[in-house]
Structures are given as C-alpha cells and as structure tokens.
Amino acid sequence: MTDDTRPPAADDAAPDQAERRAARRARRLARLGRGGQGGPGRKGGAPGGQGGGAGSGGVSGGGKAGQGAKGPGRGGARGPGAGKGGPLAARGNPARPRRQDGGEGGGLAAGAGSGAPAEAARGRLRGGNVDGPRPLRPTVIIETGAPETGRRAGLSRRLRAALFWLSFVVMVLLPSGLAGWYLWTQAADQYASETSFAVRSLDQTLPSPMTELLGGAADSTAADSQMLFEYLQSQPLVEIIDRKLDLEKIYNHPDADPLFRLGRGRSIEEKVFYWNLAVTVSYDNASGIIYVQTRAFDPDDAQRVAQAVLDESARLINELSVKARADAVRYALADLADAEARVREARRKLQEFRLSERSVDVTQDIAQAMALISQLRAQRAALQADYDSRKDLLGAESPALAALRRQMASLDEQIRREQERIASADPEAAARERDGDGSLTSAAGAQEQLTVELNFAENMYTSALAAVEAARADARRAQRYLATHIAPTRAQEAEYPDRLMWTIAVAFVSLLVWAITLLIIGSIRDRR
Incomplete structure (x- = not known):
C-alpha cells in the first residue's frame, strides 16, 4: 500500500500525537509565564488559531488552522502556522509536499494567533492526499528573549558596573589619594626628642631573683615611678609647661600644617588632649625606667619641651622625697612628744x-x-x-x-x-x-x-x-x-609624620568601609 492509498485515520494519527505533545509542552511553558506560537497548519486559507496571550503564555505546537475554501481538487499544501506570543516560541517544520492538487486554497497558508490561549491547529487534510512523510513531532525553537528585555538587562548590568566602580573611586581611591596628597605635599615635618630617666633611692638594693620572677622591681621607688608616669600625662604638668614655654607658640609654628597644629585660644582640656598626642610617655615595669618622646615642628622646640619635662619630673621627685623625710621625722617627733x-x-x-x-x-x-x-x-x-x-x-x-x-x-x-x-x-x-x-x-x-x-x-x-x-x-x-639615663636629644632629621604608614592605613580603612557598604547593600537587595 502506497502513501496515496493510506486510510484517513492513519494519516491523522501522527499529527494528533504530535499536537498532544506540543500542547503539553505549551502548558509547561505557560506555567513559566512565557508566550508560545502556533504550530503548522494544514490546508491554508483562513488564519490559524489564537496563540498565548501576554502574561499567561501561549500554546506551542501545531496550532489549529482554520478551514480554507475547498477547491475542486483534494488537499492543499501545508504551511507553517505563525503565532504571536511571549518571548519563547515554538514553530513546526512543514512537510515538503510531493503532489499538489489544484484548488482555491493552494499554496502556503500562514496561521497567526495572539491573545488568550487557544487550541492548537490540527492541520489535518480533509479529503486530500499528500505525498511525502509527515513529521511525527514539531521542531521546537527557543528564543532567549525579546529585544526590549535584553536591552533592559544590558542597561541594568552596565549601570550596576558603573555604580560599582564609581563607589570604589569615591570611597577608596579618592580618600586614599587625598590622604597621600596631603601627607606628601602639605603635612609639615615633625622632629622628635627623646629622654629617659628613673626614680632611685640611696638605700636601693638589687632585686632578688624571686622579685624578678614575680615581675620587675618591687622596691619602694616603684610607687613613685608610677606616680610620676601618671603626672607626665596630667593637666597640672601641661599648665606648668604652658606657663614656661607657651605651648601655643611652639605648636602653632609658621611651618605647621593646619591638620597637625594646635590652634589659637584652646582650652586647657584641648591642650591636654593635644599634649598626649605630641608627647609619648611609656613605663618599663621591669627596670622602672620612664621613656619620654616629645615632637614639635622645630628640633629646638622639641628639645626644650623634653628638657622641661625632665626638670618638672626632677622637681616632683625632690618634693616627694622631702615630704617623705619630713613625714617620717614628724611622726617620730609626735611619738616622742607623747612619750x-x-x-x-x-x-x-x-x-x-x-x-x-x-x-x-x-x-x-x-x-x-x-x-x-x-x-x-x-x-x-x-x-x-x-x-x-x-x-x-x-x-x-x-x-x-x-x-x-x-x-x-x-x-x-x-x-x-x-x-x-x-x-x-x-x-x-x-x-x-x-x-x-x-x-x-x-x-x-x-x-x-x-x-x-x-x-x-x-x-x-x-x-x-x-x-x-x-x-x-x-x-x-x-x-x-x-x-x-638619656638626656634630651636634638633631632637632625624629621621622623614624623610617617607618611607611608598613614597612607596605607587610610587606604586599608577606606577599602574596608567600601566592602562593608557593598555587603550591606547586597543584603538589603536580597531581602527585597
């Protein structure tokens, strides 16, 4: 039996099976919210069935084509059904006809559909024979997206990239560059003077090995050393040295930069705060030695400040010594008077x-x-x-x-x-x-x-x-x-500010703040 003598039922079985598979695939695509297109129609003539509407998805597969005007002969050539839908479309591959009968509906007929989902065009040949094989299933062509949606996605990606690099420039490169520019071009040189001393007593003995194991010197001068350490960072010392040397004159040097200078008309609390920045005091518990480093915009000023600190420390220790001696004798004399x-x-x-x-x-x-x-x-x-x-x-x-x-x-x-x-x-x-x-x-x-x-x-x-x-x-x-131990020194080269260290520190902090900001913004976007 040839293709021309097949019964109509056999001719319709394969297209029906392909239509069902296409309908199932269209429903799956419809669940994803994507539109489909109509499949191949048969017997061109009237327009094909409606495809998927916007927002609900269309039907992919063989769309049901309308019946065309029948000609005198049987059959008409099948043509591809074209549907209008969402960004995804499925199109059927039309069969190549081997023989055509004349009729009004001859040629390729396009079925077009849009709007709500409609049933797929069956595309059957009513009463006509078509020589050649019929496709058992349609070929599915998936389009990645509509041109407008792709354009929006590209613009969004480019905008995010631009904002990313803009934030990096504003929050990292700009602060680091400003800090480096100021430190290397505007910041004035600062000179350091160092001195070290310790409180000693005439009857002081060498510490025993047990004393060293327990942590440093345990002699009677330890309390005086600790008292002196606190005094060097206190307001009374700042007031005394300010009266002697005029700290505003020293730390408002003509070569001083605006960021590191003291300023005029400062209160005593502000002067104490600036003093603790310009003068570094450290205490070694093991040896009882106090180290003092003073900084100024002129090496002579730094040395004068260090010498003033040394003189005031000696005066305080002498006063404490005299008071201790007077107290000891006074208590003994009081006991003698009672006796x-x-x-x-x-x-x-x-x-x-x-x-x-x-x-x-x-x-x-x-x-x-x-x-x-x-x-x-x-x-x-x-x-x-x-x-x-x-x-x-x-x-x-x-x-x-x-x-x-x-x-x-x-x-x-x-x-x-x-x-x-x-x-x-x-x-x-x-x-x-x-x-x-x-x-x-x-x-x-x-x-x-x-x-x-x-x-x-x-x-x-x-x-x-x-x-x-x-x-x-x-x-x-x-x-x-x-x-x-060390008399106040006079510097020949500036040691401060440490420009490289401060530049790296500003860059690191800026980078850290920028990264934390991006993490916070990303977290907020994900929550939305």
Whole structure:
C-alpha cells in the first residue's frame, strides 16, 4: 500500500500525537509565564488559531488552522502556522509536499494567533492526499528573549558596573589619594626628642631573683615611678609647661600644617588632649625606667619641651622625697612628744602620792616599821622572861610584877599599832588610808603602780627618742632622686609624620568601609 492509498485515520494519527505533545509542552511553558506560537497548519486559507496571550503564555505546537475554501481538487499544501506570543516560541517544520492538487486554497497558508490561549491547529487534510512523510513531532525553537528585555538587562548590568566602580573611586581611591596628597605635599615635618630617666633611692638594693620572677622591681621607688608616669600625662604638668614655654607658640609654628597644629585660644582640656598626642610617655615595669618622646615642628622646640619635662619630673621627685623625710621625722617627733607627756604625768602622780603619804619611799617606811616591831617584840620577850622569873618569888600582887605587866601591855599596844600601820583591813583603817593615814601596805602598792607607770613612760620616751634619731638617719639615707639615663636629644632629621604608614592605613580603612557598604547593600537587595 502506497502513501496515496493510506486510510484517513492513519494519516491523522501522527499529527494528533504530535499536537498532544506540543500542547503539553505549551502548558509547561505557560506555567513559566512565557508566550508560545502556533504550530503548522494544514490546508491554508483562513488564519490559524489564537496563540498565548501576554502574561499567561501561549500554546506551542501545531496550532489549529482554520478551514480554507475547498477547491475542486483534494488537499492543499501545508504551511507553517505563525503565532504571536511571549518571548519563547515554538514553530513546526512543514512537510515538503510531493503532489499538489489544484484548488482555491493552494499554496502556503500562514496561521497567526495572539491573545488568550487557544487550541492548537490540527492541520489535518480533509479529503486530500499528500505525498511525502509527515513529521511525527514539531521542531521546537527557543528564543532567549525579546529585544526590549535584553536591552533592559544590558542597561541594568552596565549601570550596576558603573555604580560599582564609581563607589570604589569615591570611597577608596579618592580618600586614599587625598590622604597621600596631603601627607606628601602639605603635612609639615615633625622632629622628635627623646629622654629617659628613673626614680632611685640611696638605700636601693638589687632585686632578688624571686622579685624578678614575680615581675620587675618591687622596691619602694616603684610607687613613685608610677606616680610620676601618671603626672607626665596630667593637666597640672601641661599648665606648668604652658606657663614656661607657651605651648601655643611652639605648636602653632609658621611651618605647621593646619591638620597637625594646635590652634589659637584652646582650652586647657584641648591642650591636654593635644599634649598626649605630641608627647609619648611609656613605663618599663621591669627596670622602672620612664621613656619620654616629645615632637614639635622645630628640633629646638622639641628639645626644650623634653628638657622641661625632665626638670618638672626632677622637681616632683625632690618634693616627694622631702615630704617623705619630713613625714617620717614628724611622726617620730609626735611619738616622742607623747612619750614625754606620759613621763611627766607619771612623775606628777608619784609626787602627789609622796606628798599625800608624807613619805619619800613607802617601802623604806615598811622596812623601818618591821624593824621596830622586831625590837618591840624582843623587848616584850625580855620583859616576859623577867616577869616569869619574879612571879614565883614576889607573888602575883607585887608592885614590881605590876610594873612589868604594864610595860608588857604597853609594848603589846605599840606592836599592834605598828602592825596595823603596816597592814590593816578594817573599814576605819581604809578611811584613814583615803585621808592619807592608811596602811603602809596599801601605800606601797599604790607607790609600786605609780613607779611602774613612770618606768614604762620613761622607757617609751627612750624608745621614741631613738626612733627620732633613726627616722632622721633613714630620711637622709632613703632620699629619692631622679636618675637620668638619656638626656634630651636634638633631632637632625624629621621622623614624623610617617607618611607611608598613614597612607596605607587610610587606604586599608577606606577599602574596608567600601566592602562593608557593598555587603550591606547586597543584603538589603536580597531581602527585597
């Protein structure tokens, strides 16, 4: 069976299958929001079916062509269906006809469509034979974009590139160039003068290995060095040096540039801020050395400022040393005065006690009373022995024995009084003691207490007197002084400003700021 004798069903099967595949492909493209174009139509004549409308996409594949006017013969040549749609279009490859029958609809017919999606043109040949193969599926041609959309994308890319390089020039190259131009052409030379010194004492000893392990010098001058380090950066020093040298005159030199000069009519706070920029002070904890670097627009000015700093440092250390010596001696003298007053008070109390007791030394009175009691007891014992020997011979009523008894009674009374005088515990004796007629034992106790207080006060006075002498000796030996290691130098070449370092620093900071700005802008754009 030849192609001319195929049944119509067989002729229509292949185009229908191709149309279905084209319709599915068109729907997929429609989901992406892209337009399509109509496929090949059959039997040219009337225009083909409508393609995809704008915004919703068109149908790609074989568009359904309208029926043309039938001629007397069968069939007409198939022609490509042309559709209007979005930026993507699919076009079918027409079959090359082998035989044509005459008719009104002969020739190539173009099917054109636009607007909403329409069904694809079937392109069947109604009642005609076409010699030659029929395509099983249409050829899809994908266009990358419409000319206007491509132009907009190109302009957007060129604009972004221009803004990128413009921002780089404005934020990186321009600040770096201005900084380099100012530093290398406008900035004035600055000269540096250096000096170093340390606080030392006459009795300072070498640090032990343990002291070095624990971190530097731990002598008594460390506190003074730290105090001096803080003083060199303080407002009082700036005020003193400003009165001596006139800092505004030094740092407003005719050769000074506007950026690094001090300026006129500055407040003391602004001068202190500028001082800490122009004068660098560092302290080495291990050695206790203080390093000072002063900068000025003239080498002589820098040296004069460094010399003024050295002089003020020496003056401060001398004042601290004198004050420390005076404080040490003053404290010792105060202790001596207290001890002397205590001695005077103890002596006064002892004198009053002696006057009240009417005795220079109560202990001697007690010793004398004890000796008297011993004598009285010896006499009493002798009289008792005489009385006992005569009693048997003379009788109890003898006048001689009566006299002996009276003598013994008198001796007993005298012994009793002497004993009560030495030690008595009755209230009346205590009352008499308060009136100055008390027992010798109580008086001896009071005298001993006063004597101990006097001795203690005298010992304290002796110790305080020795402390005063020692404080004076220590003050002379512990005198602080400023040891100068490096005298103020005079520069011959300018060391500041460090033009290369500052130029690189400005360029690096500008580049960093520019990169951060681009990151922020990109992040904001992505969020939108």
